[in-house]
Amino acid sequence: MAGARALKALMFAAGSIGGLSGAAYGLLTGQSKRARTIIGVPRDLPLNADGQYLPDGSGPLPPVRGDALSFAVLGDSLAAGLGAESPERLPGVLLAKSLSDELARPVRLVTHAISGSRTVELEPQVDRALIDPPDLALVIIGGNDVTSRLSIGASAALLAGQVERLMAAGTTVVVGTCPDLAIIQPIPQPLRTVASRYGLSLARAQRRALDKIGARAVSIAALLSPEFLARPHELFSADRFHPNGAGYELAANVLLAPLCDVVRRAQGLTGVGRVASVVVS
Template identity: 80%
Template sequence: MTGARALKALIFAAGSVGGLSGAAYGLLTGQSKRARSIIGLPKDLPLNADGLYFPDGSGPFPPTRGDSLSFAVLGDSLAAGLGAELPDLLPAVRLARGLADELDRPVRLVTHAISGSRTTDLEAQVDRALIDPPDLALVIIGGNDVTTRTSIGMSATLLGRQTTRLANAGTTVVVGTCPDLGIIQPIPQPLRTIASRYSLSLARAQRRVLDQLGVRAVSLAALLSPEFYARPRDLFSDDRFHPNGEGYEFAANVLLAPLCAAMHSVRVASWSGV
């Protein structure tokens, strides 16, 4: 997600969904302007700490193949870790270290996620990932689809298409579905409620498509929202839109178990000859 630039588009999304009156449109436009003034624009690109991580927690080192597990992260600013203060606090780094420890093998992290990406941008990321197909991929996408009026049905279909490409290349895929934008408190009411409803509708549509494809989905809205609602001062970065290092730590803790479970399932299937 890109914060302030997304809010104006959300106004138009609200109008297209609900048929806003002139007065209601004016109210939401004013709220959007106030929220943009609070959030501001991102000043920095996300940090990057791609490389090889070992079970003892060391890394990153220059990537080598060997017996390492290749782990790719695709999606938007949440996947990229915009808002993390240090490279070690990036969600992908925490996950790479957690996977290395849990699976007792080195993990080679490659980040393809780009801040501001929508599901329509995911194809290009998958193209890059498939140059050297990863063993495991995490995809987090959807927030920018909400704020740019992308059709929920089209967004979910495109996600399914790109995860299928990864799976067909032998990659085990885990998807974090669209988070609840209602946790972003600088967005005033009723605009925040509109954002919440839209994002939760997209998350449900993503889940339906992924379930049909047999792709493991993790509900970020259900698992993260209560904590972010309760602790906004602790878990958001200075822009009050993206998580900070502590917020990403909480998100990584939620995502690590499904990623490990997905890889353990692959091991069991290979041992059983399935």
């Protein structure tokens, strides 16, 4: 999800999408300042519970290669799990446990995601992941791109380029595209509509770029926005900007089936093929 710093650049995004009059720009500037005051700046680092998870639900245990499926998580605060109340409720942990249960094999979780990351900052995370290429990788990135001076098309192309690097290393990729920023209620109107238009436009561009290279994309906006809009008090953390544990559990439930599908397809084609999943926020 976009961090508070993203609000500083929403006016630029609005101008790049459709243009603003002087009065409208002034209105959005004032709203952005008020929204940043409400949201505040996150003071806590995301929790971490990397390690090995077993089909019996135990973990995290010290990593052991063996028959374990290596699962890397890359991206921004949504991938890192900022807002989760405990390590057990992190999206990577929820998915590692579920994958281990569904696939009946150990899963080794490694988190490279960094809160606040933009697509231009994904490359170093991929560099670290490729030191020991994962079998499965999940990347969530894009919501913070509103702070970037790159065009939406250029941002999507950067994502596809990093996904291609993972694929070239034998990794299968699933991407969760940019969420709908309209779900973040502390952003007042009409600024929230501007943010929503940006996020949805980026999500469409991401999907087009990923389709061209044969990477799997999952629409976070289409699958999660209705629930977050209907139940914000149940699914957001105290900052009202990032999901809480229940919100991450909902996201994990949406992502699990595509992740299992790409793993099983890769195994069916190559026996023990590598698989990577990328999610974008």
